[in-house]
Amino acid sequence: MPADLAVIGLGHLGLPLVQAAVAAGIDTVGYDTDPRPCAELRAGRTPVEGPLTASDIRRMLSGGFRPTTSAAELGRVRTAVICSPTPLGPDRTVDLTALGDAARALAARLRPHTTVLLESAVPPGTTEGFLRPLLEEGSGLTAGRDFHLACSPSRLDPGNRTHTYASTPKVIGGLTPACTESAAAFYGRLTDKVVRARGPREAEMTKVLETNFRHVNIALVNEMAVACHDLGVDLWDVIRCAETKPFGFHPFRPGPGVGGHGVPVDPGCLPYSGRTPGHPLRMVSLAQEINERMPRYVIQRCATLLNEHGKSVRGARVLLLGVTYKPDSADQEAAPAREIATRLMDMGAQIGYHDPHVLDWRVRELPVPRADSLYEAAAAADLTVLLQQHRTYDLQGLAVKAQLLLDTRGATPAGAAHRL
Structure with missing residues (x-):
């Protein structure tokens, strides 16, 4: 049975997207190469730790969501969103293995006029330099002419009851203006506001900036925590006072470390050949060292x-x-x-x-x-x-x-x- 949407990767990125799409009445199929999450989902259980409950999964299934390991389903949709995990590898560069596998599975079944969207967190240049060649070589189609290609990095805050999927603006950067508009038309069904970036690299770098902003500022207050303890100063009272400033200050709080799926990324560390080495982000490296x-x-x-x-x-x-x-x-x-x-x-x-x-x-x-x-x-x-x-x-x-x-x-x- 054809579907409007295929979500590739049924993990912490893909499942909230499925939930939002089903709630919007979009016929959705979920694809994962690993049979375990599909089996868990079919049984009405959540396969990943996070905010989605078993009752959420059951509502998604009753709304028409179909999890599958059959790649044939990917050739029968209007929109495909890749939500593959992109963790840091042992060498501290982003591991694009799962993204490459997803791209090849989709490319073999890609039809003209399909809109392909990338939500995975990636270094700038990945959509054009890594994903696009795999899709074009595997399908014989040309991005921007035969199918639409855009990047819209995920902006999830698990468990946040104020900033939901619908109320969080979605940044979109297409390969061409037509790609951007096709992506905007899709996300306009899910979110209240769509923000158009100049292109895929700008959209990718937006995620890098947002993640690095968090890590750098947490590193600052972590250093302040150590210094304040040594000086006998109550840091928590300092933050309470500082956050009353109505401009030029945003409160962050220290902690025992920084967790989460968003990892600090130096865009000079691109994991595929042909990259142009840039200046390392020394502040990001220092923040990572402090937080670790x-x-x-x-x-x-x-x-x-x-x-x-x-x-x-x-x-x-x-x-x-x-x-x-x-x-x-x-x-x-x-x-x-x-x-x-x-x-x-x-x-x-x-x-x-x-x-x-x-x-x-x-x-x-x-x-x-x-x-x-x-x-x-x-x-x-x-x-x-x-x-x-x-x-x-x-x-x-x-x-x-x-x-x-x-x-x-x-x-x-x-x-x-x-x-x-």
């Missing part, structure tokens, strides 16, 4: 607090609260909790955890004991460390029960705990 050392700083603070109370890390019972990268979400992508737990275990600590959204948590493939009763576990632990401030946590009550509480998110009342 925050878990070690948290460990240092843990050891100091225990020592000040006559205890050693070795043999100490440490309870970690919130092991996800985002509050009120089950998504653990790049969350600092795993590195912190690993380092504490290496130092001989006995680790336990509590997270209302994560029922099973493993470090080094070994299960970490989960606390059934939060207050009892905090009272029994030598040190409790708040790594994520889930809404369900009564932090004032927790501060009373815990023997020793380190708050890495500044979420507890002033004076109730030791704050980062």
Whole structure:
């Protein structure tokens, strides 16, 4: 059965797009080379950690969503959106393997007049220098003439109830003006506002700027956190005061590390041949270095607090609260909790955890004991460390029960705990 839309890649990018498309009445098929997410979806379960629930999936299925591993479905749609994962590889460059696989699967079945959109986070030049050749070689068609090609990087904030898919402006950059307008016509059915970029590179670079902006500013406040602690200054009060400035300041808050699917990208590190080397983004590299050392700083603070109370890390019972990268979400992508737990275990600590959204948590493939009763576990632990401030946590009550509480998110009342 033909569909209006094919979403390629049924992960943290693709499924919210499917949800928005089905809600807009668009007949949607979801394609993934991995049979596991398709099987989970058909059974009414979500295959990825994130804001979509089993009831969300069931509503999508009842609305006509069809998950499939059959690439033949890709040749029967008007619009195809590629949402493949693009993680950083061991060499810190973006891994485009999944994107290449998706492009080749689509190219073999690409029909004239189809609109192809790229939502994956990629370095600038990928749409034209990597995706376009694969589509043209595999289909025998020419982008911009026989089919439309555009980039519209995803702007998801999982769990955000204010900025939904529909209320978040969509940036679009087409290979040609006609490509841009075709993409705008599609996204206009899903979002309240469409923003036209000059071209694909500008759209790609918009995502790079947005992600790097987050990492650089978090790195700044992370450095401020360390400096303020050394100086005996209450950073959280400093931020509270600074954010009253009505211009020239945007508040960011420190934490034990930076998680999430958006990774800081240096656009000089393009993973395909033929790139033009540019000037490295030294500020981005420095921000990454600062943020990556925050878990070690948290460990240092843990050891100091225990020592000040006559205890050693070795043999100490440490309870970690919130092991996800985002509050009120089950998504653990790049969350600092795993590195912190690993380092504490290496130092001989006995680790336990509590997270209302994560029922099973493993470090080094070994299960970490989960606390059934939060207050009892905090009272029994030598040190409790708040790594994520889930809404369900009564932090004032927790501060009373815990023997020793380190708050890495500044979420507890002033004076109730030791704050980062």
